[in-house]
Amino acid sequence: MKRGEFLKSLGLSTSTLMAYWCLGTAMTACGSSDDDPTPDPDPNPGSGSGTGITGTTTGTAINFTVDMANSNNTKLKTNGNYIITGDVLVARTTAGAYVALSKICTHEGNPVQYRSSSNDIFCQSHGSTFSIAGAVTNGPAVSALKTYTVTVSTDGNTLTVKA
Ligand code: FES
Numbered sequence: 039m040k041r042g043e044f045l046k047s048l049g050l051s052t053s054t055l056m057a058y059w060c061l062g063t064a065m066t067a068c069g070s071s072d073d074d075p076t077p078d079p080d081p082n083p084g085s086g087s088g089t090g091i092t093g094t095t096t097g098t099a100i101n102f103t104v105d106m107a108n109s110n111n112t113k114l115k116t117n118g119n120y121i122i123t124g125d126v127l128v129a130r131t132t133a134g135a136y137v138a139l140s141k142i143c144t145h146e147g148n149p150v151q152y153r154s155s156s157n158d159i160f161c162q163s164h165g166s167t168f169s170i171a172g173a174v175t176n177g178p179a180v181s182a183l184k185t186y187t188v189t190v191s192t193d194g195n196t197l198t199v200k201a
Pocket residue numbers: 143144145146147148161162163164165166177178179
């Protein structure tokens with residue numbers, strides 16, 4: 039039985055039926071936009087269910103895994119890409135090596151980024167640059183970025199990042 043037939047069977051007036059029909063149509067429209075199954079990609083996936091990141095990504099006890107089969111992280115299978123999760127920048131260098139460093143610039147604490155064009159770490163706030171090993175290559179920063187150990191699983195689909 040269709041919705042209209044059901045409501046008619048209840049003995050409701052035409053105006054009442056129209057009110058129900060409009061309400062039903064509006065709710066359907068709202069539901070379809072709110073339930074969008076393809077959310078916009080998040081460049082900074084963070085950790086938690088659905089992100090492909092599991093574990094501790096902030097603070098001093100960094101210890102997490104990155105599922106590179108997850109759509110948030112598949113770019114790490116291509117040289118010259120990176121993600122930021124929590125306090126950590128994880129990059130696949132132009133040479134195909136995985137590195138993980140603190141995303142927090144040692145100058146004034148702003149977030150850094152990986153630059154594939156020069157295969158280094160750059161802070162756009164004041165122009166500091168760091169090698170992929172974390173060493174300062176251009177100030178005003180004077181201290182190296184903290185680095186983390188990255189291990190790749192045998193099947194190449196999971197990274198483990200540890201302090
Ligand atoms: S905060 Fe990075 S260079 Fe100043």
